[in-house]
Amino acid sequence: MTPTATPSTQVEAVAAHGLLGSRTTFDEAPPTDDAFADLLRRLTGHRILGLAVSAASVQQLRLTGEQTERLYAAHTEAMCVCLHLEACLLDLQATFDADGIPMRVVKGPASAHLDYADPTLRAFGDLDVLVPSDSFDRAALRLGDLGFHRDTPEPRPNFDRRFGKGATFIATSDGTNVDLHRTFVMGPLGLQVRQDELWADTESFMLAGRKIAALTAPQRLLASCYNAVVGDHDPRLATLRDIAQVILSGEVETSDVIELARSWQSTHVLALGVRAAWERLDIADVVGLSAWASSLDISDQARRELDLYHDDAAGYAGLSWAVARILPMRERAAFLTALAFPRGGRLGAARWGIRQRARRAVRGYTRVSS
Amino acid sequence: MTNDPLRYVRSDAVLTREVETAVLLLRPGGGDVLSLSGAGTTIWELLRRPMSFDELVQQLAERFHVSPTEIADDVRSTVDSLLDQAMLRAAA
Numbered sequence: 001m002t003p004t005a006t007p008s009t010q011v012e013a014v015a016a017h018g019l020l021g022s023r024t025t026f027d028e029a030p031p032t033d034d035a036f037a038d039l040l041r042r043l044t045g046h047r048i049l050g051l052a053v054s055a056a057s058v059q060q061l062r063l064t065g066e067q068t069e070r071l072y073a074a075h076t077e078a079m080c081v082c083l084h085l086e087a088c089l090l091d092l093q094a095t096f097d098a099d100g101i102p103m104r105v106v107k108g109p110a111s112a113h114l115d116y117a118d119p120t121l122r123a124f125g126d127l128d129v130l131v132p133s134d135s136f137d138r139a140a141l142r143l144g145d146l147g148f149h150r151d152t153p154e155p156r157p158n159f160d161r162r163f164g165k166g167a168t169f170i171a172t173s174d175g176t177n178v179d180l181h182r183t184f185v186m187g188p189l190g191l192q193v194r195q196d197e198l199w200a201d202t203e204s205f206m207l208a209g210r211k212i213a214a215l216t217a218p219q220r221l222l223a224s225c226y227n228a229v230v231g232d233h234d235p236r237l238a239t240l241r242d243i244a245q246v247i248l249s250g251e252v253e254t255s256d257v258i259e260l261a262r263s264w265q266s267t268h269v270l271a272l273g274v275r276a277a278w279e280r281l282d283i284a285d286v287v288g289l290s291a292w293a294s295s296l297d298i299s300d301q302a303r304r305e306l307d308l309y310h311d312d313a314a315g316y317a318g319l320s321w322a323v324a325r326i327l328p329m330r331e332r333a334a335f336l337t338a339l340a341f342p343r344g345g346r347l348g349a350a351r352w353g354i355r356q357r358a359r360r361a362v363r364g365y366t367r368v369s370s
Numbered sequence: 371m372t373n374d375p376l377r378y379v380r381s382d383a384v385l386t387r388e389v390e391t392a393v394l395l396l397r398p399g400g401g402d403v404l405s406l407s408g409a410g411t412t413i414w415e416l417l418r419r420p421m422s423f424d425e426l427v428q429q430l431a432e433r434f435h436v437s438p439t440e441i442a443d444d445v446r447s448t449v450d451s452l453l454d455q456a457m458l459r460a461a462a
Contacts, residue, residue: 036444053390072390080403083396086385088396120387208398209382 010061011042012280015237017055019244021285030064040074046077047238050121084273085109085127092129093212095142103139103213104202105257106181110214111242113196114294114302115249122238126177130215132199133182140180141268143169148178165190165325176200184226187309192265217251218260225273226266228311234274243277247289254288268306272295274354372423372442378449379420379461381440395457404455409434420461423449445462 010031031039043052053075055061056068063071089109096103105109108124116122131139140150151168166181183190202213202219215223224242228235246252261270274293277283283290286292385396393411395404406414409430416429427445431438452458 057390076389076392076394076405079389079394083385083387083394083403087396087398087400118388120389208385 011046011048011237012282013194014043014052014055015046015048015052015241016244016281016283017060019241019283020282021248021283022038023282024333026060027062030062030067033067034089036063036067036070040070042080043071044074044123046236047078047123048241049078050118051241054121068321075120075123079120082109082112082124085176088171089127089129089177089212090145090207090210092127092143092178093210094145096131096139099138099142100201101131101142101159102134104249105212105214106130106184106220107227108238109212110205110220111224111238111245113207113212114203114214114217115220115242115245115251123240128179128181130181130183130198133195136180136182139168140167143178143180146177147172149156155283184223185230185309188305189226189230189266189269197260197263212363217246217254218257220268221252221257222244222264222266225270227228228273228276229269230306233310237280240277240280243273244281244283247274247277248283248285252289254292256283257289258292267296268302268327271298272306280355302329374423377420377461378417378426378453378458380414381415381457381459384457394462398455404457409444410448412454413445417458 010027011220013024025213025353043049052061052071052208054115056071086109089105093103105128108122109127112119112122112124148169148171151170165183165186166179169180170176171178183193183195196216198219201216203216204211204213206212214220221243223231224239224246228243229238231239252346257270258267261267271293275287278290278304382396385398387394388411390432391407393406393414394408395414412430412433415427416426421429423446426449427438427442430441430445434441449458453460
């Protein structure tokens with residue numbers, strides 16, 4: 001892969017700290033107070049305060065004494081949040097176990113404990129847990145028992161379990177956020193994740209003397225790529241670091257990950273996620289997976305479908321049509337009916353009249369199929 | 371020397387993070403994060419393996435270049451506090 005030369009910033013340099021082969025550089029002098037305030041805000045948002053502390057401890061990230069104290073304080077606060085979330089995770093697991101609901105923890109806590117030498121290097125601000133589709137409704141009820149309520153109601157009963165990515169639950173007492181997933185992403189990409197493969201194996205870590213089940217390393221890598229490619233418009237640097245961390249630590253065999261991505265029809269997601277990590281973190285090293293990612297030819301059709309995930313105007317309708325196309329006939333009618341006539345659901349279409357919904361849907365369908 | 375026959379060790383059922391100037395501890399099930407600093411972090415580090423109270427005091431005294439009698443009361447207070455909060459337990 002020919003890397004794209006980009007000016008490295010302090011934030012990217014922190015995100016790449018410790019990665020052999022990254023060409024990011026740090027400024028030689030501490031930032032001004034205003035610049036540091038902005039830096040601290042961005043480090044916090046990108047969940048990389050731990051990496052910043054590590055970089056500061058070896059004099060790579062140059063800070064004044066006062067700035068260092070503020071960084072330490074922010075990191076300590078972030079770690080307190082992580083501890084509370086882990087306590088919540090233990091409650092969640094115990095409750096799900098008691099009801100026979102399998103669970104895998106994904107993203108932050110799993111990455112922190114499985115992919116980093118020290119979990120203080122990887123902050124997280126909420127919990128993401130994956131359950132099998134046929135356990136989704138029971139898991140939602142158990143979350144209710146624990147004092148959580150859904151952020152938005154589902155468009156129709158059983159919609160999320162059958163067609164959705166999942167739902168967000170918020171603790172009434174303290175606002176703790178739990179994202180309950182049945183797959184990694186909404187739309188056709190999510191439905192193409194093979195559930196039998198997803199639940200066939202697990203990797204675990206210990207929390208307070210108890211074993212917590214997580215995804216395997218190839219699954220974690222692919223999940224991070226979904227997050228980076230079809231999640232937020234500007235992916236968190238922690239997510240890109242997670243991708244690089246798993247690959248460069250040798251945790252995965254290139255062939256295993258590619259085979260998994262092929263099975264889930266997401267090779268383009270894997271390639272784009274790896275490319276994003278290599279480019280943003282300015283990694284010079286060419287390894288098997290980065291070479292494969294840079295050489296993969298991604299079709300225009302695949303790119304258009306990915307664009308829908310970031311298109312606020314027509315994307316939802318387009319994704320809905322893409323989902324409908326891959327559903328079995330018996331499911332398709334129920335899916336489209338739920339979207340067209342939601343009962344108390346969140347959908348943007350719920351605010352529109354029938355003609356508006358039809359126009360939106362046709363526009364999305366045309367984009368996908370052109 | 372004390373007459374304390376017990377040996378003490380960290381409880382496994384504690385969530386922890388070791389940050390720059392402190393060790394953060396939290397028991398699952400609610401409550402606040404406990405922050406250990408200074409000698410408290412050293413006590414937590416030493417009690418990674420079971421140790422008698424006298425041995426703990428002796429090791430701390432050597433680390434901080436003080437006599438055991440100078441620190442015994444403070445160490446007792448810290449250990450008792452951590453026991454009360456179930457961050458430590460008596461080892462077999």
